[in-house]
Amino acid sequence: MxxxxxxxxxxxxxxxxxxxxxxxxxxxxxxxxxxxxxxxxxxxxxxxxxxxxxxxxxxxxxxxxxxxxxxxxxxxxxxxxxxxxxxxxxxxxxxxxxxxxxxxxxxxxxxxxxxxxxxxxxxxxxxxxxxxxxxxxxxxxxxxxxxxxxxxxxxxxxxxxxxxxxxxxxGGGNSTISMKVRYLNKRGEGVRIVVKGLKGGHSGIEIDKGRANSIKLLARILYELDGRIGKIEGGDKHNAIPREAFAEIITEKSIEEIKKKAEEMKNIFTGEYPQEKSIEIVVEKCEMSRVLDKRASRKILNLLLALPHGIISMSQDVKGLVETSTNLATVRMEEELKIVISSRSSIDSALDGVMQSIRCIAQLAGAKVEEGSKYPGxxxxxxxxxxxxxxxxxxxxxxxxxxxxxxxxxxxxxxxxxxxxxxxxxxxxxxxxxxxxxxxxxxxxxxxxxxxxxxxxxxxxxxxx
CATH class of the missing domain: 3.40.630.10 (Zn peptidases)
Structure with a gap:
């Protein structure tokens, strides 16, 4: 039956x-x-x-x-x-x-x-x-x-x-940016900074919901601290807005100064992203064995801050529809820095255009770019x-x-x-x-x-x- x-x-x-x-x-x-x-x-x-x-x-x-x-x-x-x-x-x-x-x-x-x-x-x-x-x-x-x-x-x-x-x-396509890094052997006490508690979400459907990107927030904090990076990591999947990111750095600032700056930046971010009610910035001591020099560290931060994330344009035909966007999806640093950006557009030429912009920004930083196969809009x-x-x-x-x-x-x-x-x-x-x-x-x-x-x-x- x-x-x-x-x-x-x-x-x-x-x-x-x-x-x-x-x-x-x-x-x-x-x-x-x-x-x-x-x-x-x-x-x-x-x-x-x-x-x-x-x-x-x-x-x-x-x-x-x-x-x-x-x-x-x-x-x-x-x-x-x-x-x-x-x-x-x-x-x-x-x-x-x-x-x-x-x-x-x-x-x-x-x-x-x-x-x-x-x-x-x-x-x-x-x-x-x-x-x-x-x-x-x-x-x-x-x-x-x-x-x-x-x-x-x-x-x-x-x-x-x-x-x-x-x-x-x-339609969409991914850009993978890679850049060789050279570490300096430097053992000692460093600082681990974690950004977490963000909402995240689908990088297409929820890109217009005013949600923060943890990688972008972390890069802004690190830029203010002007330290040397030993490790940086954030994001999980190419089609998800990053919810968490962390970095380990050595800086001349005291742990108290860093915590004060973190609290200051948290207040700034909360004002910029009212939807993000649960932003956390955790600062704690950590042991480090290697770091980049200041110049290389600043180059990485310049790249992360220059890369686009979010809405690029809205549709002129359908009210409320995002036409073109990018998602700064993941960052990892081991023997080389790797960044993945996912781009989307309902107009194929606009997708080509935003991926071209990403390519140019990466090349200005001396990085290589690989573009995966694109699917049409x-x-x-x-x-x-x-x-x-x-x-x-x-x-x-x-x-x-x-x-x-x-x-x-x-x-x-x-x-x-x-x-x-x-x-x-x-x-x-x-x-x-x-x-x-x-x-x-x-x-x-x-x-x-x-x-x-x-x-x-x-x-x-x-x-x-």
Missing amino acids: LMLENIEPKEVWKYFEEICKIPRCSKNEERIANYIMEVARNYGYEVSRDRVGNVVARKGEAKITFQCHMDMVCEKNKDVVHDFLKDGIKPYIDGDYVRARGTTLGADNGIGIAISLALMEKNLPIEFLFTVDEESGLTGAFALEKGFIKGKYLINLDSEDFGVIYIGCA WKPNLESKLLKMASEAFYELYGKEPEKKAIHAGLETGIIGKITGINEIISIGPQIEHPHSPDEFVQISSVEKFWKYVLHLIEKIHKIG
Whole structure:
């Protein structure tokens, strides 16, 4: 007996329950791909698979391509015994929500897959693209080859906000700055300075929230103290605003003078960043065995203070959207200094421009720069024909305009659009909360409304073209 058989739309939930039985962590999509291909062939779809495992199913002269990813984030509570390589997800109904027992539910993007499979039963001329490895690297989207999909309109089903049409996203790229350092052997008592207690957050979605960068704050303190650096470290991940940073220095100032300066700087930072209610600056003695000279120390601080962090520009098209930003993400110093900066923009040329600025600043400091592969942005197009049809379809069903939003983070749509040349793109979905965590749930009533919306939108596109 199916757990979800009595909720509407039944044709969607029956597939979602089957999908939940199939383990499908990132890079483990073989079984879900086989299931999708079996369903598609049963309904007369032409099925293809590319070299990395992306699946396309097509019937007739399809104008519309629905796209979703096959993998899910696999997280569980510590007290839960669950083998994601072998065990299926156990969904259950909790009022208006479907949840999982102690694990991620995988509604991201399992509901998108279920809706796609339910649409196959309608015998419509539609194309479906199912990508691999979205959650851990966008590998499937990056590996897509031009011509693999043929639709004119790309509708991504990976959004998590019902009533919102996403119309843009940021592209991005990382810059790794490295500089050789030469230490002086100097044993003795030094001072360890720690900046902590900051909020941090996602370097794209939360870059506009007025949060402080611990590396920047630490560099400002060190600049005031004018000491010799023995160690400096801060930040953790390229896509997270740094919350903590520390340095070990030798300075001619007394520990009391340093503590006084630290308290003075804390008051300054609290005034500059009113959101940061828990800033801590800890000063304590430490033993040191090597340091840089003053000139090298000052060069490092000049570099850290000159590098950009935060909002570079706001969108002229979408109110409140960050267009371009950078995140001074990590700093480490062993035998060489290494700094990682993550840059984002919804305009590819603007991304190139900010990464060029970073490169020039680093070169002025005598450092080397390596730039990782970039992923393209998706610039909002408020004149899009698909957006107009999608907005009208929503209004006709629910009597109100959907919200139009863009996100300052990377999505598959930006990459797919760049590779295929498709420029009529939207991203939509039902209401999903707390994805990527065991608290994840999908709202049942929103799935029913979303299903009706998708059917109406298909009808409208086929009528208008």
